[in-house]
Amino acid sequence: xxxxxxxxxxxxxxxxxxxxxxxxAAFALADVIETPARPTELAPERLLNDVTxxxxxxxxxxxxxxxxxxxxxxxxxTQSQVPVSVTLTAVDFGSAxxxxxxxxxxxxxxxxxxxxxxxxxxxxxxALELAIRSKExxxxxxxxxxxxxxxxxxxxLEWARDDLLFAIETMQSDLDIGPVNPLLDxxxxxxSDGFVVGAYGMILRTTDGGETWQDWAPRxxxxxNFHLNSISQIxxxxxxxxxxxxxxxxxxxxxxxxxxxxxxxxxxxxxxMGTGQVNEILAYGLRGTILFSDDLGKTWxxxxxxxxxxxxxxxxxxxxxxxxVGNSGVVLTSSNGAELxxxxxxxxxxxxxxxxxxxxxxxxxxxxxxxxxxxxxxxNLQ
Numbered sequence: 001x002x003x004x005x006x007x008x009x010x011x012x013x014x015x016x017x018x019x020x021x022x023x024x025a026a027f028a029l030a031d032v033i034e035t036p037a038r039p040t041e042l043a044p045e046r047l048l049n050d051v052t053x054x055x056x057x058x059x060x061x062x063x064x065x066x067x068x069x070x071x072x073x074x075x076x077x078t079q080s081q082v083p084v085s086v087t088l089t090a091v092d093f094g095s096a097x098x099x100x101x102x103x104x105x106x107x108x109x110x111x112x113x114x115x116x117x118x119x120x121x122x123x124x125x126x127a128l129e130l131a132i133r134s135k136e137x138x139x140x141x142x143x144x145x146x147x148x149x150x151x152x153x154x155x156x157l158e159w160a161r162d163d164l165l166f167a168i169e170t171m172q173s174d175l176d177i178g179p180v181n182p183l184l185d186x187x188x189x190x191x192s193d194g195f196v197v198g199a200y201g202m203i204l205r206t207t208d209g210g211e212t213w214q215d216w217a218p219r220x221x222x223x224x225n226f227h228l229n230s231i232s233q234i235x236x237x238x239x240x241x242x243x244x245x246x247x248x249x250x251x252x253x254x255x256x257x258x259x260x261x262x263x264x265x266x267x268x269x270x271x272x273m274g275t276g277q278v279n280e281i282l283a284y285g286l287r288g289t290i291l292f293s294d295d296l297g298k299t300w301x302x303x304x305x306x307x308x309x310x311x312x313x314x315x316x317x318x319x320x321x322x323x324x325v326g327n328s329g330v331v332l333t334s335s336n337g338a339e340l341x342x343x344x345x346x347x348x349x350x351x352x353x354x355x356x357x358x359x360x361x362x363x364x365x366x367x368x369x370x371x372x373x374x375x376x377x378x379x380n381l382q
Contacts, residue, residue: 032065032084032085032086032105033084033086033105033107033120033123033179034084035084035085036065036081036082036083036084036085037064037065037066037067037079037080037081037082037083037084037085038064038085039079040066040079043062043066043068043077043079043370044060044068044077044370044371045369045370045371046062046063046064046066046370047062047063047087047353047367047368047370048060048061048062048063048066048068048353048354048366048367048370048371049061049062049063049087049088049089049090049353049354049366049367050062050088050089050090050091050313050353050354050366051091051354051355051356051364051365051366051371052091052092052093052099052354052356053093053356054069054093054096054097054099054114054115055093055096055097055114056071057069057070057071057096057114057115058070058071058073058074058356058358058364059080059091059093059099059114059115060091060354060366060371061088061089061090061091061101061103062087062088062366063087063088064085064086064087065082065083065084065085065086065087065088065103066079066082066088067079067080067082067088067091067101067109067115067118068080068371069114069115069116070371073358073359073362073364073373074358074364074371074372074373075373077371078116080111080115080116080117080118081116081117081118082109082118083109083118083119083120084103084105084107084109084120086103086104086105086107087103087104087182088101088102088103088104088107088109089102089103089104089182089183089184089185090102090103090183090184090185090186091115091186092186092187092188092194093114093115093188094188094189094190094191094192094193094194094209095190095191096114097111097112097113097114098110098111098112098188098191098209099111099114099115099188100121100186100188100194100196100210101118101186102183102184102185102186102196102198103182103183104180104182105123105124105178105179105180105181105182106122106123106124106125106126106127106128106179106181106182106183106198106202107120107122107123107124107179107183108120108121108122108183108186108196108204108210108213109121110209110210121210121211121213122204122210122213123179124178124179124180124181124183125175125178125179126213127179127181127183127202127204127213127215128171128174128175128179128181129175130204130213130214130215131171131202131215131217132168132171132172133215134214134215134217134218135164135167135168135171136168138164138218139161139164139165139168142157142160142161142164143161145157146158146161167225181198181199181200181202182198182199183196183197183198183199183202184197184198184199184227184228184229184230185197185198185228185229185230185231186231187231187232187233187239189233189254191209192206192207192208192209193206193207193254194206194209194210195216195231195239195255196231197228197229197230197231197241197243198227198228199227200225200226200227201217201220201222201224201225201226201227201228202217202228203215203216203217203219203220203228203231203241204216205255216255219256219257219258220241220249220258220260221249221258221259221260222243222247222249222260224245226243226244226245226247227243227244227268228241228242228243228244228247229242229243229244229268229269229270229271229285230242230243230269230270230271230272231272232271232272232273232274233274234273234274234275234279234280234281235274235275235276235277235278235279235280236274236278236279236296237252237254238250238251238252238279238296239251239254239255240272240281240283240297241258241272242269242270242271242272242283242285243268243269244268244269245266245267245268246263246264246265246266246267246268246269247260247263247269248260248261248263248269248272248283248297249261250281250296250297252296261293261297261298263283263291263300264291264300264301264302265285265289265291265302267285267286267287267289268285268286269283269284269285269286269289269291270284270285270286270310270311270312271283271284271285271311271312271313271314271324272284273314273315273316274316275292275316275322275337275338276316276320276322277294277337279294279295279296280292280293280294280337280338281293281296281297282303282314282322282324282338284311284314284324285310285311286310287308287309287310288305288307288308288309288310288311288326288330289302289311290302290303290305290311290324290332290338290341291303292338303338303339303340303341304340304341305332305341305343306343307326307330307332307341307343307345309326309327309328309330310326310327311324311325311326311327311330311332312325312326312327312351312352312353312354313325313326313352313353313354313355314355315355315356315357315363317357317361318357319361320335320337321333321334321335321376322334322337322338322341323355323357323363324341325352325353325354325355325365325367325378326351326352327351327352328345328349328351329345329346329347329348329349329350329351329352329378330343330344330345330346330352331343331344331345331346331352331355331363331365331374331377331378332344333376333377333378342377344377344378344379346374346378346379346380348369350367350368350369351367351368352365352366352367352368352378353366353367353368354366354367358373361375361376362374362375362376362381363375363376363378365378
């Protein structure tokens with residue numbers, strides 16, 4: 001099974017093992033950040049982790065730094081020029097031409113030509129340095145609070161400060177290992193304003209198209225640094241982040257502030273999306289779990305489904321159909337606003353990582369088997 005699919009199901013175990021790599025492994029990681037993706041005609045047939053649209057163009061990202069694009073809805077593909085060969089996990093476009101991709105080793109890539117060529121904007125080392133500076137600022141602010149606090153309150157504040165200092169020590173040790181922590185999703189509102197999320201509670205924001213990034217983790221209620229797996233904007237404008245341990249965070253002010261919502265599920269959520277209706281949220285993940293809210297996450301109901309395969313991604317079709325895709329080749333379809341989903345398991349049973357609608361009622365799916373054109377329920381058309 002491909003590594004990202006394993007991380008989808010093993011979560012912290014897979015990521016935790018990555019932290020045990022030796023120094024030679026760290027040098028190998030540096031090599032793949034500095035080595036361009038190798039051109040290959042097989043890129044459309046290998047593991048692809050995400051797919052999206054850049055105007056009328058379709059762009060997909062996957063293992064070994066592969067990025068491919070199609071101008072004929074997936075019938076033919078062209079491989080992009082990419083400066084790294086790490087596995088890429090997600091891609092999003094803020095406009096028809098300006099796009100960002102993220103992946104292992106904390107890389108952030110940018111394209112200004114609708115995905116044909118890419119440049120490296122950030123690495124995991126730089127992201128870690130941002131997080132360390134952010135924690136140091138929190139320590140300084142905490143010291144001021146301790147100095148001004150009544151004696152009875154100093155103990156709790158000192159404990160909080162010590163937790164921050166321990167986190168800084170851990171991050172500084174991680175710098176000796178190298179850029180091992182992956183980014184898992186990216187979302188851009190336009191050509192300037194965007195977020196990336198990832199392992200161990202990473203969340204970064206930019207307001208200048210990725211020229212600079214800020215550590216946004218202190219604004220999320222995530223004291224144990226659980227992984228943040230997905231970010232999306234829903235109809236009505238709210239932003240939603242979901243992650244490990246059933247985390248759900250909602251922002252109604254463009255990401256400036258976030259509120260953590262109570263979740264009816266304590267397992268990992270790997271994706272979040274809107275339904276097309278104002279303030280409606282679908283969150284989904286481990287064991288086929290599907291959660292629905294029509295009030296920005298204040299209340300939830302569990303959507304019944306006969307499929308228990310982990311769900312990775314979804315899309316809303318212009319005709320109102322909601323599509324969810326996942327491991328074991330599952331494709332779920334709802335035609336009644338997420339009241340109920342009908343499941344279809346593809347014959348190859350290969351994991352499906354992402355989906356976009358194409359002309360008519362068709363779908364383009366990507367995953368373990370590369371890129372495939374299917375009918376409305378997920379059955380191959382070619």
